[in-house]
Amino acid sequence: MSVVHLPPGILFCLRSSPLVILPFSVFWVLQRILGQTIKSAFPPWFIVVAPLAVPLSIAFGYSHFTRRAVRRHAAERSAIMVPCVQENRISVSRRLVRGFEVGCPADTFHAWNEKYGYIYSYTSLLDESIVTAEPEHLKAILSTQHADFPKGPEFYSITQSFLGNGIFNTDGDIWRSHRALARPLFKKERISDLEIFERYTKNVLTQIEQRHREGYPVDIQDAASRFTIDAATEHLFGKCVGSTFTRFPYPPKSGHESSLPVDTHPSDSFLDASAGAQKQLLLRMLMGNYWPLGEFWADKLKLLRRTVDDFFEPVLVDALERKGRGTAAPHTERDEKDFVSLLDRLVQITDDKTCIEDGLVDILIAGRDTTAALLTFSVYMMCEHPDMAARLRSEILERVGTSGKPTNEDIREMKYLRAFINETLRLYPPVIGNSRTAEAATTLPNKGGAPYYIPGGTKVIFFPFLTHRRIDLWGPDALEFDPDRFLDERMGKYLTPNPSIFLPFSVGPRICIGQQFAYNEASYFLIRLLQTYSSFSLAQDAMPSEYKCPKNGASTSPMPMDGEKINFAPYSAILNAKGGLWVKMETESAVSVI
Numbered sequence: 001m002s003v004v005h006l007p008p009g010i011l012f013c014l015r016s017s018p019l020v021i022l023p024f025s026v027f028w029v030l031q032r033i034l035g036q037t038i039k040s041a042f043p044p045w046f047i048v049v050a051p052l053a054v055p056l057s058i059a060f061g062y063s064h065f066t067r068r069a070v071r072r073h074a075a076e077r078s079a080i081m082v083p084c085v086q087e088n089r090i091s092v093s094r095r096l097v098r099g100f101e102v103g104c105p106a107d108t109f110h111a112w113n114e115k116y117g118y119i120y121s122y123t124s125l126l127d128e129s130i131v132t133a134e135p136e137h138l139k140a141i142l143s144t145q146h147a148d149f150p151k152g153p154e155f156y157s158i159t160q161s162f163l164g165n166g167i168f169n170t171d172g173d174i175w176r177s178h179r180a181l182a183r184p185l186f187k188k189e190r191i192s193d194l195e196i197f198e199r200y201t202k203n204v205l206t207q208i209e210q211r212h213r214e215g216y217p218v219d220i221q222d223a224a225s226r227f228t229i230d231a232a233t234e235h236l237f238g239k240c241v242g243s244t245f246t247r248f249p250y251p252p253k254s255g256h257e258s259s260l261p262v263d264t265h266p267s268d269s270f271l272d273a274s275a276g277a278q279k280q281l282l283l284r285m286l287m288g289n290y291w292p293l294g295e296f297w298a299d300k301l302k303l304l305r306r307t308v309d310d311f312f313e314p315v316l317v318d319a320l321e322r323k324g325r326g327t328a329a330p331h332t333e334r335d336e337k338d339f340v341s342l343l344d345r346l347v348q349i350t351d352d353k354t355c356i357e358d359g360l361v362d363i364l365i366a367g368r369d370t371t372a373a374l375l376t377f378s379v380y381m382m383c384e385h386p387d388m389a390a391r392l393r394s395e396i397l398e399r400v401g402t403s404g405k406p407t408n409e410d411i412r413e414m415k416y417l418r419a420f421i422n423e424t425l426r427l428y429p430p431v432i433g434n435s436r437t438a439e440a441a442t443t444l445p446n447k448g449g450a451p452y453y454i455p456g457g458t459k460v461i462f463f464p465f466l467t468h469r470r471i472d473l474w475g476p477d478a479l480e481f482d483p484d485r486f487l488d489e490r491m492g493k494y495l496t497p498n499p500s501i502f503l504p505f506s507v508g509p510r511i512c513i514g515q516q517f518a519y520n521e522a523s524y525f526l527i528r529l530l531q532t533y534s535s536f537s538l539a540q541d542a543m544p545s546e547y548k549c550p551k552n553g554a555s556t557s558p559m560p561m562d563g564e565k566i567n568f569a570p571y572s573a574i575l576n577a578k579g580g581l582w583v584k585m586e587t588e589s590a591v592s593v594i
């Protein structure tokens with residue numbers, strides 16, 4: 001028997017219908033009674049207007065009652081209310097939407113930080129939230145009070161049709177089971193296998209060299225995306241999808257016969273679906289629980305998820321067939337460390353394709369997108385700071401030369417490389433913001449004063465992007481790109497006594513499980529790139545004007561648009577360069593490491 005799935009908008013209206021249907025019914029009954037008993041009736045316009053006014057009156061009354069109750073509860077806990085943005089709902093909504101449209105949502109929140117401090121609340125047309133950039137709040141939400149701040153039902157509702165029941169949008173036992181399944185993949189012996197990175201770095205360097213010989217710049221963002229998806233699929237599936245074998249695109253203004261990829265590849269549809277899902281997720285988050293009204297007749301994320309499932313289909317079918325033939329040993333007969341991939345582990349536990357796909361999609365998208373962003377902005381900083389790129393290259397060549405394959409020990413000993421990566425993560429964290437929901441009424445610390453009251457059910461948004469750029473936390477040079485801050489006395493002055501000011505991988509029970517894998521992957525790629533090329537510069541002349549940042553002057557503002565040479569992609573949950581990052585690279589000699 002097939003299950004009928006109603007469109008999101010219809011379901012939302014059905015669930016909300018009692019608020020509208022009941023008043024209409026009551027007034028209709030009263031109309032009939034009054035008309036029959038006292039020969040009096042409501043005028044027709046009243047029968048329409050009055051019932052519509054009822055839910056609005058209820059909403060207004062409930063909001064007023066709730067505010068009074070919240071203040072009373074706060075007083076009972078000797079807590080204070082969070083400052084509220086003094087703008088009307090329409091103004092707040094416009095500012096939020098504008099920030100996402102231009103790819104700079106943090107600009108809006110930074111402006112409110114300047115006016116209201118580092119914790120405040122706002123009320124838009126469809127949402128009420130608290131925003132914080134205080135490190136002690138991030139520590140509480142993510143670590144010391146993590147049980148009080150789960151992902152929450154709203155986040156699950158927004159993401160479920162794309163992420164399913166995965167590690168990033170569930171809580172409780174489901175989340176714990178997903179994390180337990182993934183944990184063995186990121187044990188030291190697994191992430192120390194650098195051969196995966198070597199194979200796909202070589203493929204990328206081959207493609208870059210081809211474009212270099214032709215005289216064209218390379219889109220490093222595209223190259224990093226292909227590199228990370230190949231490395232991730234081999235690590236998770238035990239089989240690479242071969243994205244790095246596809247010829248790279250030409251720049252939009254190159255004059256080449258095609259500014260798109262010369263070859264198409266199955267991974268292209270996956271990458272497009274992932275980018276589309278990020279945009280749709282952010283649109284839903286702006287609408288909160290009212291998101292079904294924006295996708296009234298069709299769930300747009302469900303359509304994108306089908307594309308992702310099609311991408312998984314060949315390897316998933318193959319794994320299930322192998323299990324059916326008995327060529328994969330039962331889960332109970334194999335040691336955890338012998339499992340080849342996450343796919344292998346999931347297939348041994350269940351035959352449910354949806355469950356397996358849910359387990360794969362979250363980790364693949366999160367692991368691939370974030371590391372690709374880290375590599376993109378690392379190269380961007382190499383372009384902007386050639387002296388630092390030269391220092392990086394010097395450290396690398398001193399350790400492994402121009403052709404030696406780096407080992408895990410080599411990577412550990414390259415202190416400036418790690419500092420460079422950390423500084424990139426500080427100023428350009430791949431995930432600029434996140435959120436949790438207060439499960440019940442609680443408080444957040446307030447240094448030097450009464451704690452802040454957080455009502456139950458409140459969404460709390462936090463921005464590592466803004467926390468990472470605060471001058472009062474990082475010193476007067478916080479807005480300068482300077483990897484030495486992770487090596488000199490500033491480390492002991494700012495970060496060591498307050499580690500919550502730097503959270504690119506989160507913290508607490510939900511800390512990024514692939515943190516060290518990402519460090520190894522990014523380090524290996526950058527080492528091999530710098531062994532081959534000695535100078536890097538942005539190819540702005542090859543890009544359309546809409547891809548370039550209109551504000552190229554120097555600035556001390558933590559707002560991302562100021563002082564940048566690139567635009568950030570709009571409606572992207574992961575920090576990306578709009579139109580890619582087109583880079584020219586030069587070698588010191590004709591010697592190739594390939």
